[in-house]
Amino acid sequence: MLRKILGLKPACGGRNFVRNSSAAIMPPCNHKPKPYAGPNFEKVKKIKQENLVPCLLTYYRKPLLIHEGKMQWLFDHEGRRYLDMFGGIVTVSVGHCHPRVTDAAVQQMNQLWHTTNIYMHPKIHEYAETLAEKFPGELKVFYFVNSGSEANDLALFMARAHTKNSEVVSLRNGYHGMSPYIMGATALSTWKYNVNTGGGVHHTMNPDVYRGTWGGSRCRDSPVQTTRECTCTPETCEAAEHYYEQLQDVFRYSLPSGHVGAFIAESIQGVGGTVQFPKGYLKKAYEIVKANGGVCIADEVQTGFGRTGEHFWGFEMHGVTPDIVTMAKGMGNGFPMAGVVTTPAIAQSLSTALHFNTFGGNPVASAVGKAVLEVIEEEQLQRNCEVVGTHLLKGLAQLRSEFEEVVGDVRGKGLMVGVELVADPLTRAPLSSTNFVDIWEDCKDMGVLLGRGGLNGNVLRIKPPMCITAADADFTVEVLRKALSNHLQKKRKHLS
Template identity: 85%
Template sequence: MIRRGLGLNALCGGRTLARNLSAVVMPPSNHSSKPYKGPDFEKVKKIKQDNLVPCLLTYYRKPLLIHEGKMQWLFDHEGKRYLDMFGGIVTVSVGHCHPKVNEAAISQMNQLWHTTNIYLHPKIHEYAEKLASKFPGDLKVFYFVNSGSEANDLALFMARAHTHNSEVVSLRNGYHGMSPYIMGITALSTWKYNVNTGGGIHHTMNPDVYRGPWGGSRCRDSPIQTTRECTCSPEACEASERYYEQLQDVFRYSLPSGHVGAFIAESIQGVGGTVQFPKGYLKKAYELVKSNGGVCIADEVQTGFGRTGEHFWGFEMHGVTPDIVTMAKGMGNGFPMAGVVTTPAIAQSLAAALHFNTFGGNPVASAVGKAVLEVIEEEGLQQNCEVVGTHLLKGLSQLRDEFGEVVGDVRGKGLMIGVELVADAQARTPIASSHFLDVWEDCKDMGVLLGRGGLHGNVLRIKPPMCITMADADFTIDVLRRAISNHLQKKRKNLS
């Protein structure tokens, strides 16, 4: 394995790296992929070019053709094995093709695929009852849909119908989906089109303690803090107060007489680059919203189902109880399913007219969702997220210390992790895209698949299946260390 302790500080003048970096060793797997029998690589590329919309971008300079998955592993058409540290965009929660989840789907498909909710069928009721046991308070009434965008779309509509207020506040840098109705509350310019996506939407300053004007080394609820200094105390986060004042200004100046329909926020921002809010911010924001007649929506599409480790839902780390919670992705371990949960009083707002989702809560989806919950419990995956995730975060923070001029920030909780790469540590200048791609591609070639996020596309997103092991975490750290070292060697060679 690669030895720790090598970083940019080993480079000075005309000197080269002081240590020879040995080959990284991938943890073993007892699964071998079946021979690939689909269209060849070039044919697949041609079909994509001719028959799929161009916005469906693929990762990497040389794209992967994946044809099989097993737990935390993916296999390409040539049989090469990869450690999936992105989980199908934070979607594969309990492992690719988990046997219990597969069996639940197959068994239900052999009995009843679909009937919709015009008839009673047992699976949706069994699932709703089990899922309700995971929520606090009056969050007991579910509406099942098919994707996170649909869930957030419905949550926003439900909030407006209940409060009779159309004004909605979301955070800059937040991502909530791509449906035309919900695209307006997504506040990342790279995900927005030049079309009207709805009125009554206001974006407040993102409380980012790494990139924002306030915050530092005492502000996050995380094993790893940013290296920025701050004057916050354990009892009071000054950065939280400053960002909260910005939210108050939105209420003062932008909302009609202070009234608001809804406030929506992720518990940890996902697509935006795994951004964590300062301690206490979300609690104060919720109080402000509720005091002005609004409801609070927690977007748990990426942070739910135990991924953050300490809690089953991300909002619990903030000490708040939302009025509406949206969920998707890990809910079905890759099966297309999503949902909204709310209180009986808010749910009643949809009874004013007919509202129906053809596939939401169908028998197969409900069987899959129930099996996912059972696997999380039986295999202790929430606890695994906390233990392995903390170990991984601490290892990545060592990389930040070793390669401080490239690794600007490490953040997250459980297995919801981001590593921000920079060109200038002091100015926090995002690393050039070509240099990011060098590191990213190198990790892929060594067998580790990582996500990419942040407004500037400079954050490595690490959100693997929740079944990964300590050995997988160490392998990821070693591969990333090697990739960064290779990048620095190349950079130094170009400068000499």
């Protein structure tokens, strides 16, 4: 296993596509995809245009038609291979079509697909018992749903029902989902519609130590710090204190007599661009919320299941214990499942009326979820996230040193990584969309698929399947190095 973590033995090896002779050689893979037999590329584009809603985002100027996946690899309709460094938006946790998870799904489908929870069936009980072992204290009562938006929606509803207070506080730049109820807690304007959504939510200043008002080189719990200077000490983070004062002002001025129903925050902001909070901030935020009658919700939709490496749940890195935790994405390795866990007392709040989710805790979903937990444990994927993620972060930090005029910040923990691209390193002005897409597209053409995030769409989101190796990380760094070099050559040629 250690050889795999260190990248000495790739997860698979063999066939390779080289798109650019100046780029690093793609790590080998011996998986041979089946010949594509679906509608041709142009037919798929036509169907998308005529039969799918236009808000369904497709990456890249020349979109990909993906038809097969194996562990950290994806294959397009022409058989080209790509290293998936985004994991289907932080969703493929243990690897595409992992045989252990696939077998669990097939075996359950051959036995019992669905009954819903009007009857007892063993899988949901087996899964709940196994998952409960991963949580501290009284966090042991689950409600299973189908997506992160549903989970956060339910968590907010549950908190309000329990506290009898409707006011909610969330962070600017936070993303919690797109259902009309939870959209009120999402505070990214690019994800907001001009219609009434969940009300009673107050957004406080985002504690961003790179782009925010305060913060610097001693503020983050990360192998890579921002280059901004600060006077913080190992014991005290001044940035956390300043951002906490802004949160205090929300309680003073915006909440009725300071009463609050809930506070919701991601452990590391995902869609917002892998933003990490200053050390100690979240702990102080939890304290003021609980002192004013509220409950604290940890959104672990992207940071959960070992992705941050050092801990199984992101909230653990902040030294806090939430009252409610939401989870999804990596929970099912791509299978549509999500969940909410809370204390027995808070769970009781849903007993005042009927509340039901037809597919939540479905036998197949529960079998898949249990298999995912077993694979994470047996293949030491949390440890892999810590080792390979730190290796990747340090490689990306070297790119920041080499390309400081365009790489503004490198941040993250484990395999939850962000690279912020800028037009000016002093003002931190975001790189234009056109230039960003040039770099992004170039990486894709050299075989590496990266995500995109941040309010301005200028952050490379790197959240791959947790089975990647150090060799995959090195390949990613080399491809990005070449793409950044191409960008700067093009820029200098244009200026000359």
